[in-house]
Amino acid sequence: MVYVCNFSEYGAPNAPSMKDYMCEKPYENQQKIIEFLNNNGKTSMVSTALPKDLITGEHISGELYTKQIDGFSWWSDLSYHVEKYNLRLPKEFEDYILNRPHP
Secondary structure, eight states: OEETTOSGGGTOTTOOOGGGGBOSSOOTTHHHHHHHHHHOSEEEEEOSSOOBOTTTOOBOSSOOEEEEETTEEEETTHHHHHHHHOBOOOHHHHHHHHHSOOO
8 A cells, every 4th residue: 555645744754744745836737636636535544633734733624534546545635735735746646646547
C-alpha cells in the first residue's frame, strides 16, 4: 500500500514537510486530482478526530476518514490541502490518476 499522505504533518516519521511540495500557483491537472480524491476510493477507516488544516491548525468542515484504491491510501482531507496550498502529490499517484481510463 502506498501511503499518499506521507508528509510530516500527517505524522509520518522522517517524512518531508507538505511545505516542500506546495506551489505558488495552481498547476496543470490540479482540479482533476482534487476531483479524483473526492470522488474515488473506498472508505477503509473512519476517525473520530475532526479534520484540520495541517498548516494553520484550524478545523475544517467534513469528516476524517481514509480512502484506498488500487494500492494507494489517503486521508479524506488531502483534497483540501491540494486545493488550498497547491500541494503536489507523489508523482506515482498523480500519474495513476491522470493515466487511468475514464468511463
